[in-house]
Amino acid sequence: MKRTWISNVVQSVPPSGIRRFFDLANQLPDAISLGVGEPDFVTPWHIREACIHALETGYTSYTTNQGLPELRHEIANAFHRDYSMDYDPDDEILVTTGVSEGIDLVVRSILNRGDEVIIAEPCYVSYKPTVVFAGGSPVTVAAKLEDEFRVTADRIQEKITEKTRAIMINYPNNPTGATMGKKDLEEIADVAIDHDLLIISDEIYDKLTYDGKHTCFSSLNGMKENTIVFNGFSKSHAMTGLRIGYALGNSEIISAMTKIHQYTMLCSPITSQMAAIDALRNGDVEMEKMVREYDRRRHLIISGLNKIGLDCFCGKGAFYVFPSIASTGMTSEEFAERLLLEKGVAVVPGDVFGDSGAGFLRCSYAASRADIKEALRRMEEFLASIQHTVQYNVA
């Protein structure tokens, strides 16, 4: 057998299924991408200027491990303003290199080998591998179309064992665009309290909530102490490449996360931290403009998909829709691959986000309205061509 340097744990995790589609799409120059999970906007100019100014004035050093005190204060102010939540910037907030790092830190902080984390699925592709890398076992619970892709407390309850340590949820959701109302969250909070479980709540799309108001999980009665909330700037302020996010939670867990962070990442880049301060102080107007534009595109894509015959549930947040392709009889992968190769439209097969995404596609509307319209036109042609093939084959 060929010798390998790679650990069993790393070998056990398959590469992300999204990557294959990006690689394929990159080989097709005329392809329209509804595949990407990042804003198509450039970071607002004044935020970029803050970054440039930081460099010009010599901000090129490490910062404290927890992040610049000014930034932690701005984050605390923002949470107070948005959710009437009070977090102490000294020991309840950690600035991370994106939400991705934060989630890795929390699972590494709380899991002993074999501990289980319940993960609502379909979910962001990094959750399960992150738990596995930390020595834990992901246990998935399906969010279903019949519940508008909200994960329910009953389904979570069924998956709890004596090894369960935490419940990981994300709303507004990648990949479905679903969000959770206060009542749904309260029911989950009750389960967490009854079983003494930590809630890991990824709320990176909170600002991209179009209908209704986002409820922060830790603002629910009695939940501040056993919830770690994650948020960041990648989506709300189009700052994916600046790699900056933050975690809020009780000081014991934040301090454990800071311990790992200080030995691995040390700190988030100082230029990005300066940009994030500017985003929180001056970024609302630009952010709201982007959110309004996403909302227009959301209506365009949902009505367009339904019109061409792909049933699409009306997601209320993030920048994704999750149409069903059940009517075509194809698998998600087959549909996505043929759509890309035959019509040059990149979407992501729903089962990349977990088995419960089978029979769906993730389409991102972080693309211009012109591109969305053209993608819909090509999808309609594709659907007509496969109907033709089916009839022809039958005949």
Ligand SMILES: Cc1ncc(COP(=O)(O)O)c(C=O)c1O
């Ligand atoms: C739900 C969710 N969480 C986290 C991330 C990663 O965020 P960051 O860029 O802050 O690491 C993404 C990116 O697509 C996401 O969709």
